[in-house]
Amino acid sequence: MRFPGYVLELGSLTLWAGLVAASLWHNLALLDVQGREVAFARARMLFSILETTRLWNAYHGGVYAPVTEKSPPNEWLVDPQRDVVINGRAYTKINPAYMTRQVSELMGSQGGLSFRLTSLKPIRPGNAPDPWEEQALQNFERGEKEVLDRVEMGGTDSFRYLGRLLVEDACLQCHANQGYHVGEVRGGISVTIDAVQVLAEINPQKQQTIVLHAFGYLLLAGATLAFLTWLRAGWRQLAQAKTEQEAMVAARTAELRRAVDDLARSNAELETFAYAASHDLQEPLRMIGSYAQLVDKRYGPTLDADGREFLGYMTDGAQRMKRMIDDLLTYSRVSRGEPALQPTELDVVLDAALANLTAALTESGGQIIRPARLPVVLGEAPMLVRLLQNLLGNALKYRAADRAPRVTIEVVAQEGRWLVSVADNGIGIPQAAHERVFHIFQRLHSHASVPGTGVGLAIAKKIVERHGGRLWVEDNHPHGAVFRFTLADAGSGDVSMPQQQSR
Numbered sequence: 001m002r003f004p005g006y007v008l009e010l011g012s013l014t015l016w017a018g019l020v021a022a023s024l025w026h027n028l029a030l031l032d033v034q035g036r037e038v039a040f041a042r043a044r045m046l047f048s049i050l051e052t053t054r055l056w057n058a059y060h061g062g063v064y065a066p067v068t069e070k071s072p073p074n075e076w077l078v079d080p081q082r083d084v085v086i087n088g089r090a091y092t093k094i095n096p097a098y099m100t101r102q103v104s105e106l107m108g109s110q111g112g113l114s115f116r117l118t119s120l121k122p123i124r125p126g127n128a129p130d131p132w133e134e135q136a137l138q139n140f141e142r143g144e145k146e147v148l149d150r151v152e153m154g155g156t157d158s159f160r161y162l163g164r165l166l167v168e169d170a171c172l173q174c175h176a177n178q179g180y181h182v183g184e185v186r187g188g189i190s191v192t193i194d195a196v197q198v199l200a201e202i203n204p205q206k207q208q209t210i211v212l213h214a215f216g217y218l219l220l221a222g223a224t225l226a227f228l229t230w231l232r233a234g235w236r237q238l239a240q241a242k243t244e245q246e247a248m249v250a251a252r253t254a255e256l257r258r259a260v261d262d263l264a265r266s267n268a269e270l271e272t273f274a275y276a277a278s279h280d281l282q283e284p285l286r287m288i289g290s291y292a293q294l295v296d297k298r299y300g301p302t303l304d305a306d307g308r309e310f311l312g313y314m315t316d317g318a319q320r321m322k323r324m325i326d327d328l329l330t331y332s333r334v335s336r337g338e339p340a341l342q343p344t345e346l347d348v349v350l351d352a353a354l355a356n357l358t359a360a361l362t363e364s365g366g367q368i369i370r371p372a373r374l375p376v377v378l379g380e381a382p383m384l385v386r387l388l389q390n391l392l393g394n395a396l397k398y399r400a401a402d403r404a405p406r407v408t409i410e411v412v413a414q415e416g417r418w419l420v421s422v423a424d425n426g427i428g429i430p431q432a433a434h435e436r437v438f439h440i441f442q443r444l445h446s447h448a449s450v451p452g453t454g455v456g457l458a459i460a461k462k463i464v465e466r467h468g469g470r471l472w473v474e475d476n477h478p479h480g481a482v483f484r485f486t487l488a489d490a491g492s493g494d495v496s497m498p499q500q501q502s503r
């Protein structure tokens with residue numbers, strides 16, 4: 001599996017960019033809201049101071065101030081005592097509206113802040129509202145207490161505030177004739193704040209936010225890239241290790257394969273040699289046998305007792321050697337070539353084996369106990385006949401002196417194969433020899449006590465292995481031995497055909 005290309009880097013950088021941008025946008029918006037709050041807080045504060053000083057003025061029914069160029073008598077104030085002279089100095093009454101106007105002019109537009117008095121029913125036309133103020137004043141009529149807004153005003157981005165002025169007793173001294181009552185809205189103070197100036201105050205904060213976000217993004221991106229690089233390196237290392245390991249395994253496998261092939265070849269050569277050698281030995285042996293017989297026939301009478309005995313040994317030896325060579329040839333034949341496996345009825349096989357053993361059975365008085373029905377296995381009939389014949393023959397041959405041989409054949413299904421057991425009540429096989437009995441020419445008993453070449457079990461084992469099975473021996477309690485082997489079922493095809501089964 002390959003590590004995904006650079007989409008991970010690209011993807012995470014984009015994702016972080018998106019997240020950081022969203023956060024930045026959100027924070028800047030919050031700062032704007034904060035700026036707006038600041039602007040309105042200032043407007044409210046200004047309004048409240050103005051309202052209070054106006055009230056102070058109204059409580060006095062207007063306040064006298066010396067007449068100056070900047071402070072002439074208010075043409076809109078109708079009051080017989082508007083202008084007075086004290087000690088030769090002229091004074092004029094300043095009503096709250098006039099005072100407010102003068103303060104407003106004095107203040108100008110300091111810090112981007114300006115204000116004015118307005119009303120829907122102005123005594124002084126100059127106090128008439130502009131369209132925004134008119135709208136706001138109408139809102140007061142509907143019960144609102146203040147109006148906040150951000151508008152484009154004379155080409156500048158502005159915050160606008162309008163606070164309402166209610167009629168109090170003190171106001172009625174001058175405004176009663178207009179028909180006002182206490183608690184009614186008389187008008188309002190309109191405050192305008194230059195948005196650009198106020199928002200400029202939070203610019204450092206905005207810059208800081210931007211820098212922080214940029215820094216955060218770089219940090220995140222850096223960390224992500226570092227992490228992905230680390231991950232990638234680890235992955236590469238892992239992949240490399242895997243490749244190396246695979247190469248190593250492949251090399252080992254090839255080595256092993258070679259060794260197995262070599263072994264198979266040398267084994268095959270050895271078997272061919274054994275076959276050829278034993279085959280070629282037959283002829284000279286036959287010669288020895290025939291000439292020994294000839295000597296016996298022709299010169300037997302002239303020989304003395306010793307001579308005849310020696311000749312007897314010779315004939316016996318030749319016969320034994322012939323049997324051994326025959327067995328060896330059989331062993332070689334079993335080892336050579338592939339068995340032609342096909343469904344084979346084990347019942348038929350057993351019948352054939354027993355037929356071959358008729359003499360041994362009669363002679364030993366043995367009894368064979370077999371199941372009612374044996375399975376159909378995958379095998380080569382002649383080989384299987386020899387297998388059963390060898391095992392049963394052994395069971396009859398190595399019988400105990402004090403009891404008649406009794407051989408029990410059993411078959412059970414095991415892990416998809418057939419497990420066949422041939423159990424006897426004979427002399428048994430010592431635990432230590434359980435392996436050795438299967439070796440060729442290995443005999444546990446002297447030739448004199450029990451005749452045989454010691455090839456039978458080796459052949460049996462070879463046959464089972466050529467069929468992809470396994471043959472072994474166990475103790476049969478209380479007496480005797482039990483040989484067990486496995487065979488594939490005819491239907492399963494569960495046979496792994498070994499070139500050279502080594503076990």
Ligand code: HEC
Pocket residue numbers: 054055057058061062074076077078094095096097098101117118119121122123124125127165166167168170171172173174175186187188
């Ligand atoms: C001493 C007299 C006097 C008193 C007291 C007084 N006013 Fe006025 N007011 C005036 C006059 C005169 C004007 C006319 C315009 C101007 O002077 O600018 C006016 C103007 C106004 C205006 C501006 C709109 C317009 O009609 O031009 C408002 C709003 C206002 N007064 C509210 C009040 C309130 C609220 C009170 C009580 C707290 C109050 N006044 C007390 C004399 C008075």
